[in-house]
Amino acid sequence: MNVSRKNLIIILTFSIYFLVGIFIYKDFGIGIEEHFQRQNGFYWLKEILSFTNFENLKELTNQKYQNILLNNPDLPKASFFNFYGILFDLPVAFIEIIFNLESSKIYFEIRHVLNFIVFFISSIFFYKILFERFNFTLTFFGLLIYILTPRIFGDSFHNNKDVFFLSLFTIALYYCFQVLKKDSYKNIIIFCIFAAFATSSRIIGIFFPFSILIFYFFEFLAKRKEYKKIIIKSFSILFFFSLFLFLHFPYTWTLNFTNFLNWLDPFFFHMGINILFNGEYFYMKYLPMSYLPTWIFITTPFFYLFLFITGTFFLLIRLFKRIISIKEISVTNDLWRGINEKKDIYVVIFFLVFFFYAVFFNVAMVSGWRFFYFLHVLMVYISVFSLHIFYIRYFKNKKFFFNMLIILPIIFTSYQIFYFHPYQSLYFNLLINSSNVKNFQVDTPSLSRADALKNILFLEKSKKTIYVGNASWTPFSNGKDLLKIADQKKFQFVGQEYDKADYIYTNFIYEVNTEYNKKYRISNNFVEIEKLIINEIPIYSLYKRIN
């Protein structure tokens, strides 16, 4: 394939992907954390403006912030959880103020489109990561897997936290690979900027500078680098990383020497709730070790899983071979030969580090594995490595057959993305069906609440006031923010006071075992009038009072 044809394919792919995103971003519901994140944006804007003399802006921002607190009394307070949001929430709050956006529908849609654009940019960086390592065909397939993984696709619109972090993680990974290739000061500085950005979006990004130091250590062991040079570069990385982190991360400004040692503690705060997993309720802090592997296993398309598992196997076998052939004196590095292998080793080692960390250290998780969505980029890289091995070993002379073998499952996955729309974030693979789906929580991002309200409006066109109850733990009332203001005013939310409700909504997410706790039990004078089921996965139900 000639260069211009390759370029055309890539430009076309990115253009189609971008257009699809722009075309559908309005279809998604509000994610469970978006109201908090909006509050967070205004909190930071208020804080930043307090250093300036823009009195008018200060007044507007304060007004908006107070309105958010007034309309969402149940939200956690941004003044307490004040560590994230400086890179996404703050600029979006600024846009809301500058363009005087009054419609809640519009400002949530703007969040969605911006989150999508950031993820889109990250996909370009991921393409560059793959292109520097693999041939064009594999790079192209890897890009498709990266953007066409159902849960990531759906979350790339409304999950402004985990997918935003995944995007920054991918960009930082690209620059990390540049440093692994050539640790010039230019590369180090750019890498440190993005590593700092990733860290201020999720604290786990702090691993980036240390990962480079670990690789310096391996190079030192192999005597491939002078120790003086390693020390200077290590200090440079730590210095620039700390500097950029300090410059843009207000949480670091609040630290003093007494709380410096436990400055990571607030990031590991967890809600004391119970989570349904595999048919049993577990306290969030004491989830089984199988929590993360199971969620990855049931929410990733089979084909991607197959590639990922075989890729990990191939990489570990090669690492094992390298380890057993280490000699006291050698002319090459011990664990890798050349930059490509170095990147492969980096990806598999740090995937396993994160994976074991999640499995063995009682990491509080909720909503499936969304806190670990940043692993997606490492998983896709490993999957492409698997394709690379299969291609070299078995398909080198059967290119057409190989391409068909890869493209068909990707087309099938694309169809499923289309089929689940706009609930791709609630995708399960074929392991989950009507008989076992009750063992897992589905609509944890509470995406269906706005749709449910729209349906009630459709059924009650003439009614002036509609009383609605919520038989779920996730918030319901603020789903109205995707409705027109006139429609929003029609609703009165009564929570679990079902005797006052005309309708009851449930997305089947409970923080208590409903077999013993009757908090969410719907009485017999309500009848189910609607149940949204996609591919045997129940999303939500609506009940109507009959007497």
Added chain:
Amino acid sequence: MKIFVYKVLISAFVIFLLYQLTIGYTISKFQQKISKIANKENLEMVKDKIRNEMKAGLEKDKILKDEDAILLREFLKKINSELNNIK
């Protein structure tokens, strides 16, 4: 020296893995059980079970076996007499 460092690293990793898969796993299971026993739903479940057992008992013609009934009667008598005799 280099080989020694790698051996230490690999041994540490293997020991960590073995620890987590044996002792760590047991501790984790234990923590889960404790957290389950202590939670509110579990207490509700125990209360429900007692209620159900009592209801089931009321529906039976006879709750106790004859020998248990005699034993219980004598036991209650003894308790009663001790309570009455206390100054």
